[in-house]
Amino acid sequence: MDTGDFRAGDVLSVACPFTPARVERGVTWGRIAVRWPWWDIDSGSDFIHWNGVVALGVAGDERSEPEVRAELFRTDPPPERLTAGDVCRVGVPPTTVHVTAVDHHDPPLETGWLPRPRLTVSVLRRGLSYREFPDDSHLDGTGYCLHPGDGIPFTFDLLLRPYACLRPGDEVADAAGRAWRFDGPWDWTAFDGEPAGAGPEWPLVLLTRAGTPCTAEDARAVAASTASGSHQRTVRDWMSLTRASPTP
Known part of the structure; x- marks a missing residue:
């Protein structure tokens, strides 16, 4: 998967090879601190x-705090x-996550480490919903933040992209005669001003592509991909893949 190709709603398998690291502090308050093997101090x-140390949440059972379970x-x-x-060795075993937000940074973020991130992909592990996280948590209410391209050798495999045929800003008509704007798989706006209800009825007809004819x-691709199903x-x-509630 192209490390620049992420969309909110994507379901991914993410992994990182286990790499030697030194423990700076044992488990304290549900965290273990390690000397990070991938970044340089900025x-x-x-x-x-930044002092070169990262504190990792220690995996617990389902009663653990959400931010610890998100690690x-x-x-x-x-x-x-x-x-x-x-x-020890630190890494990420193949883990199913879903993307809650994607943010591009120009200029790159100043984080205290190098390389400075140009991309933030917020994800949550299988079984976690963004609603579990308060807006003032270190996860900022959207998810666990990854920075593809920042030196950590992540690999990503795309498991599911809902509405891969559509792009944010597309306008469609559904089988019930309603017109909609698509801003994400769980972010639909009906032009008639009525509540979205159960969402658009398939098949869909593409009307405009992000405001242009x-x-x-493109129209054939949308019609074909929504010819069956709902x-x-x-x-x-x-x-079924995420064991979570859709992110609006």
């Missing part, structure tokens, strides 16, 4: 002074067997 940062990185050996000074090829079926397939 000595040119004006207001963020993707794992240590080998497990955190409870590690103390300060130990050498659509091509015949919006409700798309939601069910997504929930």
Whole structure:
């Protein structure tokens, strides 16, 4: 998968090879601190002074705090067997996540480490919904933040992209005669001003592509991809993979 190609609603399998790291602090308050093996300290940062250490949430059971359960990185050996000074490996085993937000940064974010991120992809692990996270949490209410291209050797496999045939800003007509604007798989606006209800009825007819006339090829692709199935079926397939509620 192209590391620049992400959309809200995507269901991904994400992984990162396990890499040696040194433990700086054993488990404290549900976190273990390790010397991060992938980033360099950004000595040119004006207001963020990172010390090269990252605190990882320690995986617990389903009663753990949501932000701890959201952690993707794992240590080998497990955190409870590690103390300060130990050498371990840190990485991400193949994990199913869903994308809640995608943000591009120009200029790149000043984070305290190098390389400075140009992209933030917010994700949540299977079984977690964004609604579990308060807006003032370190996850900022949208998910666990990944920065593809920032030096961590993530791999991403796309498992499902709802409405892959559509682009944000597209306008469509549905089988019930309603016109809609598409801003994401769970972000539909009906032009008649009525509540979205169960969503658009398939098949769909592409009217405009992000405000401009659509091509015949694009219209055929949308018609073909929605010729069978339904919006409700798309939601069910997504929930089966994510075990979460759709992000509006």
